[in-house]
Amino acid sequence: MVKKDLRPPNLNITPEDYKELTTQLSPKPTLLKNTLLAFLIGGLICSIGQVFVNFYMIYGGLPPLSASTAGTASLIVIGAVLTGLGVYDDIVKVGGAGAILPVTGFANSMVSPAMEYKKEGYVFGVGAKLFSVAGPVLVYGISSSIVVGFIYYIVGLVR
Amino acid sequence: MFEMIIPAFIIGGLICVIGQLMMDLTKANITPAHVLVTYVTGGVILGGLGLYKPLIELGGAGATIPLSGFGYVLSKGVIEGVDENGLLGVFSGGVEAAAVGIAVAVLSSYLVAVVFNPKG
Amino acid sequence: MGSKKVGNQTIVFENGPYIISGHTIAGPMEGQGPLAASFDTILKDTSDGEKSWERTESKMLEKAMREVANKADIPLDSVDYLLAGDLLNQIISSNFAARQIGLPFIGLYGACSSMALSMAMGSMLIDGGFGSKVICSASSHHETAERQYRLPTEQGNQRPMYGQWTVTGAGGVLLSDSGTGPKVTTATIGRVIDYGETDVNNMGAAMAPAVADTIINHLNDLQRQADYYDLIVTGDLGSVGLQLLLKVLEKNNVKIPNNFNDCGVMIYNTEQDTHAGGSGCGCSAIVFAGHLLKKVYAGNLKKILFIGSGSLHSPTSALQGETIPAIGHAVSIEV
Incomplete structure (x- = not known):
């Protein structure tokens, strides 16, 4: 907490004024450029995913739903390998959310901590850190799906 | 081979733009983890409300590749699970549907993490 | 109160120590910067052959400590105190470097102010007559700091425009009660x-x-x-x-x-x-x-x-x- 009654001389500026000054002087993100790049990189990754899906449908003979799953799985592997090669963080630096949100980014968030903490062992390092971001995603994803399912179940009973 | 590429590009790009705005316009301390969690939960909710399916019909991989697509898979699975197994499906449906994604992510991430080292 | 303290929080040294030598080791990124020519050693990569970045940081700090004594042509054994600080949990870089040096050691934590803090403390030790030679040093490493304070190094993230880049480097100075210069x-x-x-x-x-x-x-x-x-x-x-x-x-x-x-x-x-x-x-x-x-x-x-x-x-x-x-x-x- 901010302590207000320090021995003088005190700074002649209130925390509120200082906060305003900080906001004023801190450079803002380059919104237009970031948004455009997020669109391009995000769009590009998804198009690559679409190519995979199409490939699995046409050449793999998979039904659309399985092809979609296989496409997603392929991108997960690509994201993981690019992270291992040390490339994916550079893609995110350019593409921002365009590279974070696709499943490639999800794979990046799993591999990077696991790889980083490998020196701390295969159980507490790799094993535990693999889920430092994937854990919360699964917790909230699965829990919310259970809530959705429960509501759907109740609604079905009432009908 | 190349059908649906343009819709996938546009829908996928737009979904990512919303995430970018979330990161840039909110006060800092929003990490990639927060955005990912928000998206997966958002996908589940939109999926449950039946709003995500049209997006997939429109954008194909553009809607399934972003993490909200993973949320959609969970919600779609749970609804199908309830239809088939009733109350038990509430708990099994989501994870069953997402099983491939989770298994591939865990295994490939583990292998890559073991083989490669961070470059810094 | 001693007469050396002036006003609220300032000390005026009676016999301010001389800074008789300084040594710096910088990372590759710093070595591409405008001050490259002023660094004694520039690492080719961030690990410098060590198996972890933490070890690299500690090694850099140890080298800086040894080299300041070397440069001043003073045997390490005649140094009275080793002062050091860094950013890692429990200041392990400093502790581990001091383990290799084997001199009386005072670990400091002032976060990024550690270098100035160590010089202030070192000067007090010398001016107070508690020793005649003190090594003051500090280190940080971009990757060790990044993984402790922020995200794993390979995790994708956009840093804000007002964000700063943790420097990879270790520096030290030797303070002495005798000599010439600053x-x-x-x-x-x-x-x-x-x-x-x-x-x-x-x-x-x-x-x-x-x-x-x-x-x-x-x-x-x-x-x-x-x-x-x-x-x-x-x-x-x-x-x-x-x-x-x-x-x-x-x-x-x-x-x-x-x-x-x-x-x-x-x-x-x-x-x-x-x-x-x-x-x-x-x-x-x-x-x-x-x-x-x-x-x-x-x-x-x-x-x-x-x-x-x-x-x-x-x-x-x-x-x-x-x-x-x-x-x-x-x-x-x-x-």
């Missing part, structure tokens, strides 16, 4: 100031009020004006923090001649895309013990006020939403 003449120990910043990426903004407080007290205690110094150099406020510092000082009626600078601003080119500049213990350590000390030895600078700036949060406190307390320690060096 002396540490005064020290102002800072107090912890918190203006409510919560954004851990905006450390310059968190630290600027603490630095301003130390500068104001320093000038008040000694009844000096800022233009007394050829250079007033802060540790790692970065470009945002430096601007904030000048604004805050202006509001407090400190006349600001054109002699302010910041190690974090000096260490990188703008093309290096570090955003607001460098940070970390190593930032002020290698800029001071390298670039600035060389200028002092060459006679280009005669009076410097060096203020280390430290942001005293931890990853835990940041996650719990605590505001960031900060500190500034000042030492004046005069020829």
Whole structure:
């Protein structure tokens, strides 16, 4: 907490004024450029995913739903390998959310901590850190799906 | 081979733009983890409300590749699970549907993490 | 109270120690910056053949400690105290380096202000007659700091434009009660100031009020004006923090001649895309013990006020939403 009654001389500026000054002087993100790049990189990754899906449908003979799953799985592997090669963080630096949100980014968030903490062992390092971001995603994803399912179940009973 | 590429590009790009705005316009301390969690939960909710399916019909991989697509898979699975197994499906449906994604992510991430080292 | 303390928080040394040598080791990124020529060693890569970055950091610090004694032609055994600090949990870089050196060791934690803090403490030890040779040093490493304070190094993330880049580097100086050249003449120990910043990426903004407080007290205690110094150099406020510092000082009626600078601003080119500049213990350590000390030895600078700036949060406190307390320690060096 901010302590207000320090021995003088005190700074002649209130925390509120200082906060305003900080906001004023801190450079803002380059919104237009970031948004455009997020669109391009995000769009590009998804198009690559679409190519995979199409490939699995046409050449793999998979039904659309399985092809979609296989496409997603392929991108997960690509994201993981690019992270291992040390490339994916550079893609995110350019593409921002365009590279974070696709499943490639999800794979990046799993591999990077696991790889980083490998020196701390295969159980507490790799094993535990693999889920430092994937854990919360699964917790909230699965829990919310259970809530959705429960509501759907109740609604079905009432009908 | 190349059908649906343009819709996938546009829908996928737009979904990512919303995430970018979330990161840039909110006060800092929003990490990639927060955005990912928000998206997966958002996908589940939109999926449950039946709003995500049209997006997939429109954008194909553009809607399934972003993490909200993973949320959609969970919600779609749970609804199908309830239809088939009733109350038990509430708990099994989501994870069953997402099983491939989770298994591939865990295994490939583990292998890559073991083989490669961070470059810094 | 002894007569050495002046005013509220400043010490005027009777027999200020001489800074008889300095040594710096910089990382590859720092070696591409504008101050490259002033560093003694530049690492080719961030691991330097070690199996972990933590070991690299400790090795750099150990080397800096050995080399300052070497350069001054003083056997390591005749050094009375080893003072060091770094950013890692339980200051392991310093502790582990000191294990290899085997001298009486005082570990310090002042976050990024550690270099200035160690020089202030070292000068006190010598002026107090508790020893005649003291090594003061500090280190930081971009990757070790990144993984402890932020995200794993390979995790994709966009750093904000006001973010700073932790410097990979270790620097040390040898203080001695005898010799010639520049002396540490005064020290102002800072107090912890918190203006409510919560954004851990905006450390310059968190630290600027603490630095301003130390500068104001320093000038008040000694009844000096800022233009007394050829250079007033802060540790790692970065470009945002430096601007904030000048604004805050202006509001407090400190006349600001054109002699302010910041190690974090000096260490990188703008093309290096570090955003607001460098940070970390190593930032002020290698800029001071390298670039600035060389200028002092060459006679280009005669009076410097060096203020280390430290942001005293931890990853835990940041996650719990605590505001960031900060500190500034000042030492004046005069020829």
